[in-house]
Amino acid sequence: MIPARFIWADLRRLWVGSTVVVLLIASATGLGVAVNLQERALRLGSARAAEGFDLVIGAAGSETQLVLSAVFLQLAPLPLMPGSILQKLSADPKVEMAAPVGFGDSFDGMPIVGTSAAFIDSRGHGKLTEGRIFRQISEAVVGAKVKLSIGDEIKPLHGLPDEGGHTHGELAYAIVGRMAETGTPWDKAILVPIEGVWRVHHLVDGHDDREEHEPEPASMTSIRIGPPWNNPPGVPAIIVKAKTIADAYRLRAEYRRDATLGVFPAEVLTRLFATLGDVRSVLAAIAMTTQALVAAAVILVCTVHLSQRRKQLAVLRALGAPRRAVFGLVWVEILILVGLGVALGVGLGYAGARIFSGWLSATSGITGPIALNLEDLTLVAVLLLIAAVIATIPAAMAYRQPTSIALRS
Template identity: 30%
Template sequence: MNIPLLSLKSILSRPLSTLLSWLLMSFGVTIVVLILLVSAQLKNEISKNAQGIDLVVGAKGSPLQLILCNIFHVDFPTGNISLKEANNLSRNRYIESAIPMSLGDSYRGYRIVGTTKAYGDLYGAEIQSGQWFEEDMKAVVGANVANLLGLNLGSQFQSQHGMSEEGEEHEEQSIIVAGILAPSSTILDDLILVSIPSIWNVHEHEEEPGEHEGEIIDLPKLGIAVSQEQLEEEEITSILIKYRSPMAAVMLPRMVNEVGNFQAASPAYETARLFNIIGVGVDVVNIIGILIVVISAISVFIALLHSLKDRKYDIAIMRSMGATRRQIFVHVLMEGLLIAILGCISGLVLAHAAIGILAFYLEKLNLSWSFFVNDEVWVLTGGLIIGMLAAIIPAGLAYKTDISKTLSKA
């Protein structure tokens, strides 16, 4: 027999109130940890996907939408910009590099992105099998896409117009898988990459595809080569820009916004804004979680206080058997602490299990149950301290029990 075991037996002898306190503690911790894990992983994800992109230039509209669509591939494009103007802009001396993006098509729910190899290089993409597309109508597919759609090298598919699975198919033109990317835990895993002209090709219904007269003009900054006709007439969705110097952050956005229907959006600024918007909701849920933990503490407090009424005599008897005041204090404190420890542990396990389940249903979110953050230690510490605080007054009362008075009142 020892004090912790005695405390454990004591809380087990009150199964209902212990269950209630434990459940409350458990759910409170689950909510707090869940919020912590999801926001940490989301921030992680966002910064990973926004790396190396200082500015996104696209058609006028919501800057947040521009970012969401062109970096995270979740929202719809704001519209198109002319290739000619984009090319003119890309030659600006403040720009280190510019990656063209052409969006709008998908295949069975996965987005097809017209771009260049530079886009893959941005995320350090590595080819797992096959090779990068050298010519039009060839695709490099992300690891998840290949896996989930069962695409192999040489597979053919028709792109669909729009971002939904029900989109109309461009039946005339097939895209052939030329390469499959290794998993990178970035947005690339969920994309199908093709060349910019491939996107134009599938949308040309009247003309003969792939045949354009005139000399080919090299657009070195954008990394593509097009005919004069294409340069004049075609459009792209956006360009992803990397600054040459810090000065560019001041100058470039203003310059961009002066051009026709162009707008510039900074991923860092827009994601910070997004987090501010989401932040309110996150805070509310967090407060609810903390509130539940506090209610659990109150329930521990009431349960202990209530049980002390019945146990006053027991405590006096234990004192008469040689228990010191300190032992009695620790005994009661330990009861609160045990419930807090059990609640914290099960809350933590529950939160990670919930992440695992979320990850299973939301494949695009790239969540992992085995992802831990340092703040979890603080949640645990906080939970234990709250459990201890809840028990400290009952423990103090038990400590002060007057043995003689209690025993003579029996």
């Protein structure tokens, strides 16, 4: 057999070629691993972001737009539903919680979302890490990643985060609480009582029977917040938690007619992922093609390299190495390089996915768990298996080469 020290000396002697082969394999593997990891992270991350949003009800329009806005806070102007729907849902015995979500303002690029305290309570992992829930119209609770401290005061800027507009001078919010991190876009949102959003947009506050009127700035802090609402103004979306699953389906059916639209976010996500799945197939195909090209390049390099070391292999035979040892030497050396390349590639893919995920999290707020699992190990095993089979080609060539050249100069 070929001693390990000989193999090590051999690889060290050929370190430039070996390094190139390892890097080629690493980049191809890395690409495949990164695509898998990222796709899985995105899928799990967005599914996690949709947790707790059992049913979303909005005005008739695009389901995707409704879910993107209400669940993922990718805000776009949504048509408003009549406030009576919020009132009706709040009173519905099938409903455990109905929380309005209203947008329209932002602060420092972060959306200000009007809702009710019940919504913050209902978020599965929405426990507060600091402070308390808002109790007045001028108080706000921030997401885990919002760079504001308890006690800070903000004045909302009219318009969605990307739009900009005038500052609402009439109302300032004091930060009173911070939610735990959820890995969702809500980590970067500022939650305020819905009444505040209504107020700054010159709508009634939903707690009296009078028609719209301009509120007196002085009276702002004394306004009651939260349900029950009485004749509330329009809202773009309502997050509903039904008492039972059957109730959720009933509610969805009930609000899927006329002017409203009831959707299960999970359902919309499934549809989105079907599209995403196509993209993933394309990426996976690209990754696989790259791997095949790299495999071809590596075979070529190995073959050319083998022709350059015919003499060395013949000398080994002349010195007494059996043919199988020469086969083994070539095979093991290739497998070592492929093994190193694949291991490095998994590392690169993991790091790449982490970096991409970090960027995605910074831009969209969705944090996906980047973790290697059995699927990736299978990919690694398959790559090594293919390499083990392919490496038999140059190894067999080494096995078959004549020994007579050992003594020829």
